[in-house]
Amino acid sequence: MSTQLSPLTTAQLRRAADIKEQIESLNHELASILDVEAPVAVKEPKKKRGMSASGRASVAAAQKARWAKHKVSAAATKSAKPAIKPAKKNKMSAEGRARIAAAQKARWAKIKGAKQA
Secondary structure, rough: OOOOOOOOOHHHHHHHHHHHHHHHHHHHHHHHHHHHOOOOOOOOOOOOOOOHHHHHHHHHHHOOOOOHHHHHHHHHHHOOOOOOOOOOOOOOOHHHHHHHHHHHHHHHHHHHHHHOO
């Protein structure tokens, strides 16, 4: 029973609640006459889906096999890799460094001379 409550007025909602209370009281009265328990409208919870023990065992075994395969391949690639040598540094000669320093000093002298003039 799926009804939308938003278009209903408060009077209609109150009437619906009254009718529901009357139904419940009549159910209790009927149960007392027939000497049985009153039926209670209770929704049964949905059953959770489960996995059998054998299904779980097969999934676990498959996962263990995948990990074993991964560990074997990782160990094989680890031993097959050559040792990594540090990268060779590029060194500048003293003569090259002196040329760069002289050029930079000339640039700064030019800039300072332009500011003073």
